[in-house]
Structure formats: C-alpha cells, structure tokens
Amino acid sequence: MPSLYTAITNAMTAAIVGTPSGAIYASQDHTTPAYVRKTNGYLAALGVDISCVSPWNSKTLHNSGCTLLSPRIGVTVYHYLASQIGTYVGQTMRFVTMSNTVVDRTITAVSRIGTTDTVLLSLDAAATGITPAKILPADWRRALPKLLTADGIPTQIIPAMFSNRNEAMPIAMWYGEHEQAGVWLSQGMDPSDADEYFVPPEGTNLDFVPYYSAPVSGDSGNSGMAVPIDGEFVLIGMVGGGAAGGPMLSRQIDDLNTAMDALVSGESLSIINLDAYYPLGLSRAHWSPQRGRAHWTLTSDEVAA
16 A cells, blocks of 8 residues: 555646646536536546535635535635625525536525634535535544654645636645644645755655646635545645645534534534555554644735635
8 A cells, every 4th residue: 555645646646647737627607507627637637526616606706716525515715705704695606516517506604613714604405416525634644744844844745736716726735734823724835846945845746837826816715735535535725825825624623513513414524534544553542743843924915805
C-alpha cells in the first residue's frame, strides 16, 4: 500500500498528462440552464465525482460557491456576504450531476459555525444524484506526518484542487495548516513558488504550474483545497482568501455535525477512512498533532462583495 502522500501525488500527476485544461465544463448556460462537463481535461482523467461543487446560485450567481457536505447541507463562507448572509434563505442553489443533469434546490436556512468563516446552508430536499464531498478526519496528520512546516518553510507539498468563480479547478500545492487569530486554516501555494525555496519542498513538480491561477474576488466560498483519495473527492477547506486560505473543516467536525443535525435532523459529515494509510503500531489514543512553530500572516486579494 503506498503512502497517502504518494497515492495523492501519483493520481494528480497522472491526470495532468496530456490534459492541459482544468475547466469543469465544456459549456455552461446558467439561464437555460444547461451544462456539459469537459471530457478532455485533467478532471475527467482523474475520474473523481465532483458533482458536490455548485456552479451557480440565484443570490451570488457564479460568485461565492457552495459545496455539498450531505444530501441536504452545503457549506460556504461568511465573509463574502457577512451581515447579509441570511438573505440566502429562499434562494436557489444549483448542482449538476456527473451526467449533466441540473439539480436545483431552495435554501431553507443558514447556520454560521460560531464566529468562524464557515457557513452551512440547508436545502429543501436532498440533491438527488449529487455525491457529497468527504472531509479529512481530525487526525489526518497521522497519515501525512511530513506535511508540516519548519519555521514557516514547507518541507513537503501535495498537489490539490480548488475551484473558482469561472468553474475551473486550478491546482495549488497544499502543505498543511496554520493558525491565525485562533482559527486554523488550510495553507497552499502557487506551484511556481515551491522552486524558489533554497531547498525546494519534497513533491515540488513544476508540471503543475500551468494549472494554477490565483484566486480573485468572487472565488470565496468555493472548494478551497480538495484531494483525491481512493477515488473520492475529499474537501479540506473553503476558499477564504488566497489558495487554501479558508477554515480547515477537519478542525470543526463536532461543531459541523451538531449544526447539520440542527438544520436537518440526521444530516452529518461523511469522513474519509484513512485507516489503511496510518503508520503501523501508532494508536489513536497516543497520537497528538504536531504544531508548526511559525507565526503566520494571511494575505489575500480577496475582498467582500
């Protein structure tokens, strides 16, 4: 069994061979509506169900996306609409099956997770034919022990996807998480930046450079960092300012499950099983996450609407 680092990296590396596009759709018409998924980009080669990624909603249109976490609950960010977040209620959230069937649902309620940037949106009915994203377990570092930072310098990076307002999936290099103002955030970089370190991080591969585009205003709320694991789309966090600048969902599992059940009884997260990738002989009871020593300052070109 390969390590999780190797499994993710190999899958992403194989997918980009001969597939220069990260576009999700070959054509999209939000008015008709009609969507045709691209069949010759790296996403098709990757072969992962990404139907959980919404391309449009009637409130913010193609801006500020949403990702389905369960059949009736989606996740987005608070900061894009901020005090107006409640105006999502009554609006339409759209998803598209992998076979191009449009699935529209009405947003019935909004729930912010404490004072974080994470917001849940409940739907009036299950999004039939849409596969919810899975998320990492709280102890994901056991399976990715080298995905840490040393004095703020990444030592290992992994190619990961994030969606944008143009319905494309750029690729950034994910190297873990950091804390700012008491909030744990996922952290990534432009692939071309990796080669600029005196000692480039393990996993540096400039072949990913053409697949990157910097997040801009309107991308907030889209799928921030996501990786393929055993053929599943695994969501790490949401776009909240810069690639992988949003909250780490694996840090909010209990709060998310509580809020999801309160919105729609019985709804909960689907967490990817990493048992096959955990080091032998290391029990959960004795594992504790390591903490990077660096103090981080988040920068972004993302602005609120």
